[in-house]
Amino acid sequence: MTKDSQASAAKPRSMRNTQRMIERADPIFALAFDAGVMGLSARSVERRLVHVKDRQSGTREVVDFVRCSYLGLDNHPAIIAGAIEAIADYSSLHWSCARPRLNFGLLSDLEENLSDLFQAHVITFSTVLAANLSAMPILASGYLTGG
Known part of the structure; x- marks a missing residue:
């Protein structure tokens, strides 16, 4: 093996095919939406109970097993x-800005407290979606594990 072929062999192969995934998933998402099990709006009642706005019958109460x-x-x-x-102490709900420029003080306080508690460097995210979009590509890239 040449030096160039060894370097290219060590790189992780990209398995991404977004267009194909959309084409395959779209009919399934459409069926779920039409069946009334996707694209719903709800309001918490207590514990795991929620009131779901149903497109056909108005509002119904269900036990929620979807949230994390x-x-x-x-x-x-x-x-x-x-x-x-x-919210009252920080006079804000959330700041819509890039964290490297200006971080919401509540998140900084939380990260410091959790880092002390777990004796590790903790990074918080405002939503699971933000965490997935931020952290998962780095973890999946192999950068942190050497491939």
């Missing part, structure tokens, strides 16, 4: 009260 709040903290009264207090 496995401990039910999304609508826990103490968490809601703490969030209201934090």
Whole structure:
């Protein structure tokens, strides 16, 4: 093997084909949407109960197994009260700006406290989507593990 072929062999191969994924997934998403199990709006009631706005029958109460709040903290009264207090203390809900330029103080405080608690460098994200869009490509690239 030449030096060039060894270098190219070490690079991870890209398996991305966005156009094909969209073409294959679109009919399935359309079926789910038409069946009323996707694209729904809901309001938390208590614990895992939510009121879902149904396109056909109005509103119905269901047990939610979709959210990632496995401990039910999304609508826990103490968490809601703490969030209201934090919004009042920081005079803002969220800042729409790039974190390297200006970070929301509440997130910095949270990162410091969690870093102390876990004795590690903790990075927080405002949503799971933001975490996935930020961290997952770096993790999947192999950069942190040498391929």
